[in-house]
Amino acid sequence: MDKIPILRMGPFLLVTIQIDLYDRLALNLETDLINMVHKTGARGVLIDISAVSIVDSFMGRILGNIASMTRVLDAETVVVGMQPAVAITLIELGLSLHGVHTALDVERGMALLQTKHSLDDEMAGDDADDTE
Amino acid sequence: MDKIPILRMGPFLLVTIQIDLYDRLALNLETDLINMVHKTGARGVLIDISAVSIVDSFMGRILGNIASMTRVLDAETVVVGMQPAVAITLIELGLSLHGVHTALDVERGMALLQTKHSLDDEMAGDDADDTE
Numbered sequence: 001m002d003k004i005p006i007l008r009m010g011p012f013l014l015v016t017i018q019i020d021l022y023d024r025l026a027l028n029l030e031t032d033l034i035n036m037v038h039k040t041g042a043r044g045v046l047i048d049i050s051a052v053s054i055v056d057s058f059m060g061r062i063l064g065n066i067a068s069m070t071r072v073l074d075a076e077t078v079v080v081g082m083q084p085a086v087a088i089t090l091i092e093l094g095l096s097l098h099g100v101h102t103a104l105d106v107e108r109g110m111a112l113l114q115t116k117h118s119l120d121d122e123m124a125g126d127d128a129d130d131t132e
Numbered sequence: 133m134d135k136i137p138i139l140r141m142g143p144f145l146l147v148t149i150q151i152d153l154y155d156r157l158a159l160n161l162e163t164d165l166i167n168m169v170h171k172t173g174a175r176g177v178l179i180d181i182s183a184v185s186i187v188d189s190f191m192g193r194i195l196g197n198i199a200s201m202t203r204v205l206d207a208e209t210v211v212v213g214m215q216p217a218v219a220i221t222l223i224e225l226g227l228s229l230h231g232v233h234t235a236l237d238v239e240r241g242m243a244l245l246q247t248k249h250s251l252d253d254e255m256a257g258d259d260a261d262d263t264e
Binding site for chain 2: 016105
């Protein structure tokens with residue numbers, strides 16, 4: 001099993017990271033996610049890392065990459081379920097996950113995406129009003 | 133990482149199986165799931181096996197066990213994302229996953245659980261009417 005499954009949940013995609021992200025697996029995940037966002041028109045990506053107990057700078061960079069790539073395709077990325085020890089390590093490594101949204105669990109992450117989603121729609125509506 | 137994360141999604145729990153279920157991992161998953169159903173009062177469990185390409189009788193038995201255990205706690209189990217090859221192997225092994233509901237993907241599995249959920253509520257309502 002050298003692929004991490006991407007689950008579609010309405011307008012969002014959900015990925016659960018359960019195994020160590022070595023090079024090829026991480027690159028596959030990036031490619032698969034971007035293709036999936038493009039194919040499904042997903043508005044958000046949830047990455048659950050509750051099973052991740054050890055984090056390094058590579059993992060931090062991968063999460064940042066995914067967030068940047070999906071943003072170009074107009075989808076927001078939310079990292080959920082981070083363990084306290086992982087948060088401590090990330091900050092001690094100097095990785096503040098800039099540009100990546102975070103939430104305590106999948107439900108809150110989904111609520112965050114839904115808020116952003118409806119805010120986007122409202123702003124699009126406002127823009128349309130402005131052009132009148 | 134010797135634990136499979138269980139994600140809470142409203143009244144349901146979601147588990148994605150990405151690695152081979154060896155003995156201890158499978159037993160841990162059973163215990164964790166039952167505890168989680170008990171703690172959260174979940175009405176359904178979704179098990180995504182889209183990343184599973186090889187299945188054996190042990191895996192088949194574990195899925196059956198989980199379904200039976202959750203049913204005792206009034207929660208239904210739906211196995212989703214089964215690959216065609218896995219379905220073929222299961223039947224050839226003589227394991228028809230009796231008592232386990234299946235659906236093509238997480239979204240359909242969730243829809244199935246929601247239907248069952250509301251049906252249950254209706255039946256409970258009917259029962260209440262009968263006692264009048």
